[in-house]
Amino acid sequence: MTKVYLSNEVYLQKDFVADHIVNIMAPALEWSPLMPKVRADSKAIWALREPTSAASDTARRAPRAHTAGSKFVKVGITGLEEISTTMASYGLEIRIDEDAVRYAEGIDSIDRSFRRVAYWLTSDINDRIGATLCTGVRQSAAGDKFFDKSTPEWSSPAADPIGDLQLLVADMEHDEYPYELTDVFLNKENFDELQKYLMSLDVVKAEREEIFGLPNFKMASVNVPVLGLRLHRTRSVPKGSLVGIDGRQHPSSYYYSLDPRFAASQDNDLGFNVHSYVDEDSHDTVFQFWVDYAVLVKEPLAGIYYGGPKL
Numbered sequence: 001m002t003k004v005y006l007s008n009e010v011y012l013q014k015d016f017v018a019d020h021i022v023n024i025m026a027p028a029l030e031w032s033p034l035m036p037k038v039r040a041d042s043k044a045i046w047a048l049r050e051p052t053s054a055a056s057d058t059a060r061r062a063p064r065a066h067t068a069g070s071k072f073v074k075v076g077i078t079g080l081e082e083i084s085t086t087m088a089s090y091g092l093e094i095r096i097d098e099d100a101v102r103y104a105e106g107i108d109s110i111d112r113s114f115r116r117v118a119y120w121l122t123s124d125i126n127d128r129i130g131a132t133l134c135t136g137v138r139q140s141a142a143g144d145k146f147f148d149k150s151t152p153e154w155s156s157p158a159a160d161p162i163g164d165l166q167l168l169v170a171d172m173e174h175d176e177y178p179y180e181l182t183d184v185f186l187n188k189e190n191f192d193e194l195q196k197y198l199m200s201l202d203v204v205k206a207e208r209e210e211i212f213g214l215p216n217f218k219m220a221s222v223n224v225p226v227l228g229l230r231l232h233r234t235r236s237v238p239k240g241s242l243v244g245i246d247g248r249q250h251p252s253s254y255y256y257s258l259d260p261r262f263a264a265s266q267d268n269d270l271g272f273n274v275h276s277y278v279d280e281d282s283h284d285t286v287f288q289f290w291v292d293y294a295v296l297v298k299e300p301l302a303g304i305y306y307g308g309p310k311l
Helices: 014-028 098-102 104-136 161-171 188-200 205-212
Strands: 037-039 044-049 081-086 088-096 183-187 221-224 229-234 242-245 252-256 272-278 285-297 303-306
Touching (some): 014 104, 014 272, 104 252, 104 303, 161 188, 161 303
Parallel strands (some): 037 252, 183 229
Antiparallel strands (some): 044 081, 088 285, 221 229, 252 285
């Protein structure tokens, strides 16, 4: 029996579909560029973290002078604590009807379906990672310089976002830890307010570029040299809030798993899996897409979350 190939059947091949969707998703993942990715070999994920700093360790003892015949001070170190999470799968199913596969003009419908799936999966990943970081890193509270700031909200003409962020930089500094603030993630509206502030500075172009960076409303991030910070626009951080991290030592890791039966490529580091089949009754081509991953905050003090009242 001769095999019949339909007009758009090539666009339904597993490898093509997986690469197409992953290529759409990857640039839109808000947290991905800085977050370490680890391929998991088990459903349960666990790690160790220090429950105390060296300065606050209750086992700390002061050294004493050592003389002939004297003994050294015996000390212990508070043990590491175990933290864990579990891999979970989040997925969607779509149907490509027979006409879209059979007729050439159906390629638009097919591509639209794949782009919608990519958008929905990306949005869900961004939101889940954002929520994990917002609750998992150190919470800004009364006594912190940024939390106690009295400057106007960033929507005000009298606002001073650069001065405010300088306070956040100071809040991240702890003598007993090596963490420094390098990246700040803002809700898109607060990010745009910051951009407007930078654009309104009454300084010459060369000075603005050297000290405050070059704001660009089409870019998803802006570098502010005077603070040593890169600021990022996100949708997964609530308006009026922010997440600051040390991008050199990220507070969390992204663990992913690829099912050898369904992963079209063993190279993708998202945990993206695909399965497809033809419905015998409707002749629709059914695609199931899912991402198998977990996020674990291992170093809370490598990040800081400010939840309001408002920026």
